[in-house]
Amino acid sequence: MNSTELDRAYVWHPFTPAESWFDPNFKPVMIASGRGSVLLDEEGNAYLDGNSSIWTNMHGHNHPVIKQAIKDQLDILEHSSYLGAGHAPGSQLAEKLAKLAGPDKYRVFYSDDGATAIEAAVKIAIQYFHQIGEPQRDVFISLGDGYHGDTVGAMSVGHSSYHTGFFSSLMFKSDRVLQPGCYHCPFNQALPERADARTYRHCQWQCITALEEALKKHGDKAAAIVMEPHIQGAAGMVMQPEGYLAKAAQLAKKYGALFILDEVMTGFGRTGKMFAADHDGVKADFIALAKGITGGYLPLGATLIREEIFESFRGPIQNTFYHGHSYCGNQLGCAAALANLQVFETENTLQTINERAAQLRQLTQIFWQHPNVGDIRQEGLVLGIELVEDFATRKPFPFERRIAYHVSERARKYGLLARGAGNVLILMPPYSTTAEQLEKMVSALYRGLSETLPA
Ligand SMILES: Cc1ncc(COP(=O)(O)O)c(C=O)c1O
Incomplete structure (x- = not known):
């Protein structure tokens, strides 16, 4: 055959x-x-x-710098476990990612892809609230038609019925708020012109009001807002009105909820800056990265977590984050990711x-x-x-x-x-x-x- x-x-x-x-x-x-x-x-x-x-x-495919970096790493070592042991490519990449997201201090948790980067963020958020004495905070708030991957946790914080139809009985509940997409927005039905719908926005920011109402409704039960910044990719490249992200970040802070940004698609230059949130100077509590992290050469996920959140995982052994994957921090992936960042600079x-x-x-x-x-x-x-x-x-x-x-x-x-x-x-x-x-x-x-x- x-x-x-x-x-x-x-x-x-x-x-x-x-x-x-x-x-x-x-x-x-x-x-x-x-x-x-x-x-x-x-x-x-x-x-x-x-x-x-x-x-x-x-x-691009077959890029000499990324290819060579993978080959060089392969000559040294393909993979060793990240459970309780480290390695140079993992440490160097973590520093670079944390600095790109900074100046606030972030810590990096590696996984395999976009869904697992989100899954880690969701679980870390829940354990964090237990550890700081707010275990009742377990409600996630996320955008209509949001998509964060296909594992059960990632599906649960998404609202894409097209991806989750058969699996709703497996998913935990998360609150869905009005999608900030001007073309479909029921509050933006002014006379259509042939231009990007965001340019003839006539609303009163009802998408932000809806988010605030959800936060008020859940009060001290709200754990986190989860969203794709600027662009909801799988929803059909639904783009947010300018200023939405900064307003949403302020609301999360005001109501004590964590802010989880899924930069799996928007990260690494897609929107013209390294991360979409850079356009607004927004610093999230969690940043999920994957896809372009290795330039598209090898699977790798990373969740960036604010140091203050990580701090709560220190102390007694019960605070250990019992979560991970066999290939967390894989050396070849980290080497490819370092080369990807190098190409951003040299080219x-x-x-x-x-x-x-x-x-x-x-x-x-x-x-x-x-x-x-x-x-x-x-x-x-x-x-x-x-x-x-x-x-x-x-x-x-x-x-x-x-x-x-x-x-x-x-x-x-x-x-x-x-x-x-x-x-x-x-x-x-x-x-x-x-x-x-x-x-x-x-x-x-x-x-x-x-x-x-x-x-
Ligand atoms: C915004 C976003 N988050 C998460 C994912 C899931 O990533 P992966 O397919 O690597 O699990 C995707 C995939 O398209 C995505 O667009």
């Missing part, structure tokens, strides 16, 4: 309708290699990696991101010509284009039409690998993408749209 046949026979793919795999007309892309922003399949077809390999890849990546982002903003104006485009949202190198059946009423396409999926499939014919969410087309290119490649990505996506939904 060739690799496609073996795949069909033995593999189960994440977030992929199983039946599509058995459709004789469906031909899965079998990736063979990659360089920069290009992936090549087994037949030699080239694709631009328009979703940065599910939002993980930062500086002045933040500047490139902002230049490409400005170009992307110009290129995507063409989408306004399409009658089914309802909203175009962009921050840094994150683009979400929301498709609607009717522009004036913002009527969505039915979920079953999988409209963003079909547009992305069409765009594949023109050399783009992209993956949307529901009715939202998404582009999230690696930072290595050249100006010419970016043009090709946008053009392929637009052709995909025009052919799927002829105007």
Whole structure:
């Protein structure tokens, strides 16, 4: 059997309708290699990696510095347990991450991916409140349609019914507050113009009022607010109005709740700064990191925790955090993450991101010509284009039409690998993408749209 046949026979793919795999007309892309922003399949077809390999890849594939760092570490040691023992790559990376998040002092707890980075934050928060004599604080408050990963704790602080439908009986309750997304906001129904909905916001900050009301309702039971800062990714690149994050952080402080930021998608430059919260000078109590932490080369998660919270875990043995994973702090992952940060400095990546982002903003104006485009949202190198059946009423396409999926499939014919969410087309290119490649990505996506939904 060739690799496609073996795949069909033995593999189960994440977030992929199983039946599509058995459709004789469906031909899965079998990736063979990659360089920069290009992936090549087994037949030699080239694709631009328009979703940065599910939002993980930062500086492109096969980057010599990251590759070499992994090889060098492999010559020394692949992995040793982090339970009660340390190593240089782990210590050095922790210092760098803590300093990036500083000047406040943070401590780093390593895990494997985004979901486990959130899971650790949730559990540390609960144990912390026990240790400081406030065990009643066990309610998490999080945003409508929020997504934090697929483990049970991460699902519980999320509100994406599409991801959690069958599993609600397993999940603990968390309070869901109004999603701060201007395009869908019931309080922002002013006359639509063809512009990012955030620019014609006419509300009275009802999303912030809702958050404050939840905090008041739960009083001294509120443990933490959990949110994706600036952009709710899996919800369809739902972007928050400017100022929301700072207001939310102030409320958490006012009501004694911890503030947990999920920078799994937004971290490492995506929004034009190292972390999305840097735009607002917000310092969270917990910062969950994964995806781009290794530049997209190896799985690694990290939870940054304020030192004051860590302090409560000192003292008697009962205060030990009995939580971890076999591969916590894996040396190869830490070496890749250190190299990722080094490339940010040596290649002045933040500047490139902002230049490409400005170009992307110009290129995507063409989408306004399409009658089914309802909203175009962009921050840094994150683009979400929301498709609607009717522009004036913002009527969505039915979920079953999988409209963003079909547009992305069409765009594949023109050399783009992209993956949307529901009715939202998404582009999230690696930072290595050249100006010419970016043009090709946008053009392929637009052709995909025009052919799927002829105007
Ligand atoms: C904001 C956010 N948090 C957490 C996760 C989960 O990360 P992982 O898939 O690495 O578990 C994701 C994944 O898309 C995410 O976008």
